Amino acid sequence: MKSSNEQSTGISRRTFLYSLGALALSGCNGEISPAATTMTRTTSRASTSSVTLARVANGATDIATSGAFVHPGLLHTQADFERMAQKVAGQASPWYEGWQKLIANGHTRLSWSPRPQVEVDRGGSGAQNYPVLYNDIAAAYACALYWKVTGDTAYADKAVQIMNAWSSTLQRLGGDSNVDLAAGIYGYEFANAGEIMRSYAGWAAGDFAAFQSMMLNVFYPINVDFLNRHNNTDVTHYWANWDLxxxxxxxxxxxxxxxxTLFDQAVNYFIDGAGNGAIAQAVYYLHPGYLGQWQETGRDQGHNTLGIALGGAICEMAWNQGVDLYGYDNNRFLAGAEYVAKANLVQTDGTYLTVPYATYSNVDVTQADFSTASQGTVRPCWALVYNHxxxxxGLAAPWSTRFALAIQPEGGGGDYGTTSGGYDQLGYGTLTCxxxxxxxIAAPSGLTAFASAGQVMLSWWGVANGISYSVKRASSSGGAYTTIASGIGDPLTYTDSPSAGTWYYVVSAQTASGESADSSEAVAVTVVQPHTYLKxxxxxxxxAADATGNGHAGALVGGATHVAGRVGNAVSLDGSSGYVSLPNSVVADLSDFTIAAWVFWNGGNAxxxxxxxxxxxxxxLFLTPKNSTGVMRFAITTNGGHGERGINANVALPTGQWAHVAVTLSGTVATLYLNGTVIGGANDVVFAPWRVGPTAQNWIGxxxxxxxxxxxxxxxxxxxxxCxxxxxxxxALAQGT
Structure with missing residues (x-):
């Protein structure tokens, strides 16, 4: 059955978001901000509709939800509670062991006395009283769970007492910039407790409204202000967890x-927000086999694992309202979870497995290596990932699975200590998730194939009951396929070395009951092939027509005109408003590439x-005729100017004459040419156009x-x-031959 939200829109947002995911790529050959300052944030809020969230929506499609929300519908639904109650009543494992964790926790006590504060401070030179808040939230949540599982209204009354005490007392959150963490972490946790209790007849309507008002007027303004401004810092300054x-x-x-309005703000920021918590930045780099390097990997593993806890909570809350962020961008969140789980799961001999790592840079640091600090941190977040x-x-998630089973039953507030996330997430995942x-699933999914220096790199998602996998290749779409590799285990990747051409691939799984169906087909091109040609x-x-027939026509904008060119006519750009716009995501299906043009530059600023x-x-990705040091530069990035990989040439583009420029990428080797001569190169360009993701600002000039x-x-x-x-x-291209 569709949720009410899906019925109201006429299309499943889960299906829509997943369709924005995998492309069959073809190509070729305790957190303290360093800028912490003491502050108390305003708590005024006029109305929801008057507060807007600044977003970068260049290439992604906004989600706009409507209709009735599912209630309860954050981390848990009514169906979840019914399952918990049934399993606990039957003492079924592992739910019952998770229940034992809950009832043994000190926060699940009818004698608990709330300690509401007028102001809660985190950071700064004043008193740090935020533990009072997170302990009361842990108690409210634990008692709410107890009530939903057993029906004992004494625990419902206790949860309501705690929430009423705070909603009638709390007026502001303060401290230094760490108040943003307090508003975020304790905001989502407290809202979850309130969502569970909203159906309780013993919670007076006026008291529930007061609780809603507290969340809207004390927590939300700080949340939205942080995502809008990041305290007026460079957008890459704050780590992913602050956004999340x-x-x-x-x-x-x-x-x-x-x-x-609020729900959609969060969903759309997750999809394409500017900060490090948006999923494209949070999962910074996809390694073969869909091991997704998390943004804080070079920092420490305590914060890296927190990213999975927070990202998982966001995905589950969205899922329960009909929005599939779990599956967005070909399960990008799962790629991050698998990477973090593999890197932090201790082996029987006390060691850790190694994971690949790509250098990460932001405005503050360049991190060339995986950080082993806090490696092995255990947080109650893996049951959620594994069970989804x-x-x-029905997908395979081997490392998240191993972590979840190794640490179950997951406890909750305080069970892990504050340094390992005892209060950064609500916990009790074995019981609740x-x-x-x-x-x-019937076949492997999400197969991608991209060419790199003449080879083809394949990655795919496995099936839950998969034992091993086979890769099959054909020279035409639809086969006949020839098996080129079998017995593939972890990681789910294969590198093929075919001859130059266009190749089609599928993958199947070997299970205990036999071979699965084939995956959907992916295509890779290992020979130079026209992609876009604007004469x-x-x-x-x-x-401007695309002579390749691929539909990549250009649009002349801002007064761009036609003039006599190097060959036939050319486009004339005036240096003030004229440019050519290409279709959305025009290079999103490229890995290795060549971009070339004849250019007549009149000169000007860098x-x-x-x-x-x-x-x-x-x-x-861009090419400039002159950078600030006076030479041509090509660069590509997925993390702004601080993360650029590229080439500084040895000359500037000459002025007042036609010149032929070209840039190529083969694997990680980029080369820049002027009039057929190499003028610069780099061998560390780990980004390809497909990694940039959806783009809607594809411009010439x-x-x-x-x-x-x-x-x-x-x-x-x-x-x-x-290629x-x-x-x-x-x-030859420069000579016109």
Whole structure:
């Protein structure tokens, strides 16, 4: 049955979001902010609709929900509570062991006395009284669970007493910038306790309204202000968890208060927000086999595991309202969870497995290595991840599964100590999240294939009952396929070395009952192949045809005109407003590539663009005729200017003449050419266009950065190819042969 939200929109948002995921890629060959300052935040809030959240929506599709919310519908639904009650009554394992953890916890006491405060401070030079708040939240949540499992209203009354005490007393949150963590972590936790209790007849309507008002007026303004401004710092300054906890709070408050504006803010920031907590930045780099390097991996593992706890809470709360963030971008969150689980699961000999690592940079640091600090941190978050992907969806999640089973039954508040996340998440996942296994999916899913230096890198998601996997290849779509590898276990990746051409792949699983069906097909191209070709030979109008027939036509914008070119006509750009716009995500299916054009530059200030394809100032690839040091530069990044990988050439683009420029990427090797001659190169360009993700600002002659100048001159014969051309091929292109 569809949720009420799915019925109201006529389409399953879960299905829609998952469809934004995997592309069949083709190509080729205690947190303290360093800027902490003492502050007390305003608690005034006029109305939900008057508060907007600044977002970068360049390439993603906004989610706009409507209709009635599911209640209870945050971390737990009524169906979840009914399952818990049934399993506990039957003393079924492991639910019953999880129940024992709950009733043994000191927060589940009818003698608990709340200690509400007018102001709660975290950080700064004053008294640090925030533990009073998180202990009372842990008690309210534990008692609420007790009531839902047993029906004992004495525990319901205790939970209500705690929440009423705070809603009638708390007026503000303060401290230094760490107040943002308090508002985020304790905001989403407190809202979850309130959501459980909202149906209790013993909670007076006026008291529930007062609780909603506290969440809206004390917690939410800090949450939304942080995501909007990041305390006026560079957007990469704050680690992923700062964004994640504030997203979680906004989402939870939105459901608690039946406010779609808030809920949608959180969902859409998770999808394409500018900060490090948005999923594309949180899972910083996808390694083969879908091991997704988490953004805090080079910092320490205590905070890295917290990211999984917070990200999982966001995904589950969204799922219970019909939005599949778990599956978004080909299960990108699962990729992050599997990476973190594998890196932190202690082996029988006391050691840890190694995981691949890509250097990470932000405005403050460059981290070249995996951090072993706090490695092995245990947080009560793995039951949720394991049960969603394996027992609810039928996917394989081997490392999250091993971690969940190794630490069950998961406890709750205080069971793990404050340093290992005892109060950063609510816990009790063995009781609340464990579910009977669903049927495994029929075939491996999410298969991607991208070419890298002539090889093809394949990754896929396995089936829950998979033992091993086979890779099959064909020279035409639909087969016939030939098995080229079998017996593949962990990680689920394979590197093929085919001859130059276009190749089609599927994967099947070997299970105890035999071979599964084949996965969906993925295609990879290992030969130079035209992708986009704008001749600009039109004599009028505002469009530039794509001669490849691939539908990548350009649109002339801002006064761009046609003039005589190097070959036929060209597009003339005036340096003030003119540029050419290409279709959304035009290079999202590229790995190795060649981009080439004839360029006539009239000169001007640094940082004009020959081309710039991106989603704002966080994710892009560009070529400039002159950077601040006076030379041509190509760069590509998924983390803004601080994370750029690229080439500084040895010369600037000459002015007042036609020049042929080209840039290629083969594996991690990028090369920049001028008039057929190499003028620069780099061998550490680990980003390819597909890693940049969805883009809606794909421009010739204009920069992602508003302060950069527009290109002044003409551009002709703009070409994109799959695969990296050889030096001889570039020379031939420059010579027109």
């Amino acid at each position: 906890c504030n997203m979680a709070s906004i989402m939870a408050i939105g459901v608690l208060c039946d406010d779609h 992907y394996v027992n609810r969806k 464990t579910r009977d296994a669903a049927a495994p 600009f030979d039109e004599t009028s109008g505002a469009s 940082w004009a663009r020959i081309f710039d394809f991106g989603a704002g100032t966080g994710r892009y 204009r920069s992602q950065y508003a302060a950069d100048p527009y290109f002044n001159g003409s551009i002709d014969e703009f070409r994109i190819y799959r 990296a051309m050889s030096a001889d091929q570039i020379t």
